[in-house]
Amino acid sequence: MEFLLSHGANINEKYQNSVTPLCLTLENKNQKLALELIELNADISLTNLSGESYLHIATRENCKMIVETLISRGLNVNAKDNKGGSPLHIATRMNFNDIMKILLKNGADPNAICKNDTTPLYIAAENDSKEQTELLKSYGADINSKLKNGINALFLASENNNVEASQFLISEGIDVKLIDKSGKNVLHYAAGKNSFNVINLFVSHGVNINAKDMYEKTPLHYAAINDCTKAVESLLSHGAAVNIKNKIWKTPLHYASERKYKDIPSFRFTKDNNLMARTIEKSSETVEVLLSHGADIYAKDKFGKTAYYYAQQCGALHIYNLIITKFWLE
Template identity: 25%
Template sequence: MKELIGMGVNIRAKNNAGRLALHWASGAGHEQAVRLLLEYEVSVDDKDMFGMNALLLSAWFGHLRILQLLVNSGAKINCEDKNGLNILHCAAQRGHVHVLEFIMEDLEDVPLDRIDKLDRTAFHLAAENGQLDALDFLIGSGCNHSIKDKEGNTALHLAAKNGHSSVLQRIVEIGLDLEEKNAEGLTALHVATEEGHLDCVQLLIQAGSKVNAQTQKQMNCLHYAALHGFDDIAHALIDAGISKDAANQQNASPIHIAVLHNFPSIVRLLIEAEINLDVTDNRQQTPLHIAAENSRQDIAEMILLEGVNLNLTDKQGKTSLDVAARGNHICLVDMIIKADRFYKWEQDNLRTGSDSWAVKPLTFKQDHGVETQHIRSVLWHLATKYLKHNDWKKLAHHWKFTDAHIRAIEQQWAGTKSYREHGHRMLLIWLHGVIMAAENPNKGLYEGLVGIGRRDLAGKIRPQHIQLSRAVVSLGEADHSIVFLHSSMGSMVLARATFIWNTTFGAFTKGV
C-alpha cells in the first residue's frame, strides 16, 4: 500500500459498488491498513451503493478495534445504511456482543430502541437471526421487548418464523404476550406452524399458546399444517386439542386444504382424529368433491373407506360422482360407484365395521389381483366381443346400478364403440361387489344374462359348473373356482380356472 501510494495512486478511488479502500480494510479487519489510510485523511463517512460506510462494515463484521479507530478519527456514530440500519443493528443481528458492549457503554447518543426502515429494533434483529447472546445483552440493557415492526411482528414472531427455538424460549421466559397478533392476525404459533418449525410449535404449545386462535382469514394452525403438509406439526396440534373442523374464510376445513394440496399423510391423520368428512366449504364441496375434482385417488380411497354421504351436492348441484365424471377421472368414477354399491349392500345386510366384507380386505381401487385375473379376462371378452350396444345398460339396471351410476360411466366418450369400454367398466364394478359379498360370480353372471334376454350367452354356462362353484364358496374358499367364458376362433367355449382348496381334512385339486 505504501509503495502504491508513493507511486501516486488515488486512495479515494471507488469501485463499481462505490467502495473505497477504507471500506475493504474495515470490513476485513486489517487494522494497519486502516491506520495507514487514516493517516492520508481519507473520508471516513463515505458510503457505498448500499449506504454502508467503514464504521457500519466494522460493526457488521465485528471488528471492534477498527470501529474504535474510526470513532476516534471522527466517524459519525449515528450513520445508517439504505435500510436504516445503524451500528447497533449491524452488531446485534450478527451477534457481536463485544461490539454491542462498546456501543452502549462508551458511545453516546446511540438509542437502544432505534428502529430501521422496517420499524425493527436491534432486539428484533437479534431474535430474527437467532443471536441468543446478543439478545441477552439487549434484554439486560433494558430494551423494549414489545415493539412491533411494520408488519406487526414482535421479536417473538420473528424468532418463531425463523425457527430459533433457544431465542424463542428466552423471549417466552421474559413474559412477552404469546397471543399478540401481527398485521395478518397471526400469532407466533401460527407463524411457527406455517414455516414448519416443529420444535418452536411444541415450545409455544407447552408455554400456553392458544392452539385454536384464528387469523384474519379465520385460519387456525391446523389449516397451515394441512396447507404445507406438515404431518408432524399436525400431530402435535391435534394432541394439544386443536379444532379439527374449524373453517377459514373460504369455509375450508384443514382436510379440504390437505386434499387440495395432495397431502395424504395429513388426510390420514385427520381421519384418525375423527374429523367430519362431510364438512363443506364455501362451494359446498366436501373433501371427497375436492379429491374427485383434482383426481386424488389415494386420498379418495381413504375417505371412501371411512364411509361418507355420497348424495351431498355442491353449489352447482353436483355430487362427488358427477364432479369426477365431469373431469373424466375414470378410476375415481368407478371407485365412487363401487363405494356407493358397497354402502347399500352393507346397509341391506346390517353389517358395519371391519368384518363387513367376507372375502378380501376392502378396497375400491382397480383390481389387479392374480386370483381374479381369469374372471376379469372373461368379462373383458364379454364386453368387447359379445355384448350388444345397450346390453351393458340392461345388465346394469338388472344389478341395481342407478341412473346416476350409468350416466357417470357414459361420461367417458371415445367414439361409437365407447359402449364396449362402458360395459367393461360396469362389469368390473359389479364383480367388485360380488367378491366383497362373497357371492358366486358365475351364478350372478348367468342370471344377469338370462334376465336381459341373452340366453344365447347364458346357455354357454353349464349348470354343473355353477353347482361346483357354489359348493366351493360354501366351503369358504376365497379363490373359488371360476367358470368363465372365453373367446376362441370366433366362438364361445367354456373353461374353468384352476383352483386349490386346502383344509385340515386334506386337499382337493382340480385342473383345467
C-alpha cells in the same frame, strides 16, 4: 504507502461504485493496512453507494479493531445506510456478538428501526440467540415493540422454531397472547412454518390453540395448508379442533386434500417417477394424521365440496384412496 502519497496518490480516490482504498482494504479484512490508511488521514466520513459508512463495512467484515478505532475517532455509531440499517443491525444479523458489545457500549441504539421495520431484537429472535436478546435487553431494547403489521419479536422467533429465544422473551414479559392486524397469534405463525418445537411452549402459556384470524382460519388450518405434518400432530395433541371451519366453511382436511398437489403434474412428465411417488407420500402424511384424529370426510365447504372432491380434482390419488378407505370403514 507514504511514498505513493508523497507523489500525488489520492488516499480517498473513488473507484467503481464509490469504492475507496480503505473500503477495499476492509473488504479484504486487512486491518493492519486499514489502520495505516486511517493514520495517514484517510477521510473516514465517506460512504459508498449503498450509504454505508466505514463502520458498517468494518462491522460486516468482522474487523473488530477497526470498529473500535473508527468509534474512537468520532464516527457515528448509529449511522444508517440507504435501507435504514445501522452497524448494530449488521452485527446482530451476522452473529458478531463481540462487535455488538462494542457498539452498544458506545451508544448504539438497540431500538433502531430499518426501513423494513426491523430492530436488532427482531433479528436476534430470528437467530434464536439468547445471548443476543439478553444483551440487547440489558441495553434497553423494547421487547414489546411492534412492527407495522402488529407483531412483536416473539412472532419471528415462532416462525423460525426458536425455542431458546422464545423462552427468554416470555420470561422477560413479552406479550405472548398478542394478535397481529390480521387476527393471527404466535401459533398461527408457528404452525404455518412447521415450527412444532415452540407450539408446546406457547400452549403452556395460554395462547389460544383454536383462535381464528380475519379469515376464521385457526393454526391447524395453516399447518394443513402448508403441509406441516409435525405441527399438525403437535396441535392435535394439545386439543386443536380437527373439524373447525373457516369463513368459507373449509376444514383443515379440505386444505390438506387440495393445496399440496397443484405442483404434482409437473413431476408426471419427468423421468423421475420415484420423485413423484415420494412427493405424494410425503404430502399424504398430513391427511393421514387428520383422519386418525377424526377429521370429517363428509364436511362440505361453502361451495358444497368435500375433501374427497378436492383430492379427486387435484389428481391426488393416494389421498383419494385414503378418504375412500375411511368411507368404507365407517
